[in-house]
Amino acid sequence: ARLIGKIGVLRGDVEEIGVAEPRRALRAALVGEALRPAETTELWAETRAGFPASDIAGAFAEVTLLEAASERDEAVAIAVALRRAVEQPGQRAALVTGDRALARRVSIELQRFGVVADDSGGTPLANTPAASLLRLALEALFRPGDPVGLLSLLKHPLLGLGLERADVRHAAELIELVALRGGTGRPDIVSLPELFEARLTGLGGGSRQPFWFSRLTVRSIETARNLLERLKQALAPLAAFRGRDDADLAALVRASVVTLENLGRTADGGLGELYAGDAGEKLAELLRGLVAASASLSFAATEWPDIMAALIAPETVKPAQGTDRNIAIWGALEARLQTVDTLVIGGLNEGVWPRKPESDRFMSRLMKT
Structure with a gap:
């Protein structure tokens, strides 16, 4: 209204x-009524007529309406x-959903x-293989005692250590x-x-050996x-x-990069698998930025896993190439003014679609309704 007033248009x-x-x-009016907030559904009795x-x-x-039994x-x-x-040929389809977990599941399927x-x-960088390898290594080093996390590191698909992948897998088992x-x-990786x-010595000298012990070579x-x-x-x-209360941020970043590359090195000494694809490039870009940063900060080394997780959390990996342009996954905002031949609206569950307004530092919940 202000704009048309300034340009002199009625x-x-x-x-x-x-x-x-x-x-x-x-159809739009009916869907709007169906997706009313739960607090106003008593108006259905008036609008139904x-x-x-x-x-x-x-x-x-x-x-077509489909009610699925499970998220999968x-x-x-x-x-x-x-x-x-x-x-x-020439047909385009898209999924529109506000549920990012559903979007990731559909992308994988x-x-x-x-x-x-x-x-x-996109995909959160923290959920990519290379970033998870770094996270598991930091957790195992600075928060020892979790055998599940330690085993996850040993069986990680990117763990190479300069060995053949088959040898790494068999050794981990x-x-x-x-x-x-x-x-x-509480096992310690060190x-x-x-x-x-x-x-191994205890198993060999015991009177009751596990059934698999005789198969060891x-x-x-x-x-x-x-x-x-x-x-x-x-x-x-x-x-x-480990054990330091005054670890320097820059030194920890450099040591983390060296450690990550040591872990992800393949049998031929390369790092191609570690930094492969859009996710690998995104992680490499983030690590380069951290190494080049000039900020001086000291903290207890035990806090480093949380700090690194916080640095990675905002980053998102979006495919730069190789995607199928005929199939898209959009959020509610990106779907506006788009046209496709087949549109799927997913995650039509209470609290997900439409998403309930939440308070933030700029606007209260009432201001968003």
Whole structure:
């Protein structure tokens, strides 16, 4: 209103450049009523009379409603619908949802069909393989005692340590059997080689040996020992900060990068798998920025996992190339003024769609309603 007043145009002179056909306008009105906040649903009794049954049937003639039994079923059904919608050349389809968890599930299900969807929301960097490898390493070093986290690090798909992936996997399984099962207490990754040797000796001298003990070979044991030694050496740059209350941020960042690359190095000595794809490039960009930062800050080394998690949390990975432009995943804002041949609206659950307004530092909840 202020803008048209400044340019000297009357409100009556403004023309609508597009008007929805009556059937779609009625559909929009019905959906708006159906998605009323729970606090105002008593108005349904008044508004219901304004929508004859025949008009409702006509408005939703081209709409299919699917009620899924679980979140996984919902994601699979949406992925199948999107894939089938673009089987004909030139057809475009999109999912619109405010539920980012559902969007990620659908994106993963589409990859089963070989489709990389154009997801406007992207994937949190913290959920990518390379970032999770760094997180697990920091947790294992500065917060020891969790055998599950330690085993997750040993079996991480990017853990290479300069060895063949098959050897790493077999060695990790043997370490799990020997050192991380049956009352392990609070294992420490730094002393894991000693724990492995002690438990192996105890199993060999016991009267009741596990059924799998007879299957161990000299080669498998040596491979596990080699893995543990390489793991200890790879973590050494960061392990030097354990117990310090005045660790420097810049020094910790550099040590973290060296440790991460030691862990992710492949058998040929390369780092291609660690920094592969959009996620790897995003993590490399973040780490370069942290290394180049000139901020001086000291803190207890035990706080480093939380600080790194906070630094990674805001980052999002959006596919730069290789996506299927015929299938998109949008949020409610990105979907405005978009046109596709098939539109799927997902996550129509109370509190998710429409999302309940929340207070923030700029606007109260009432101001958003």
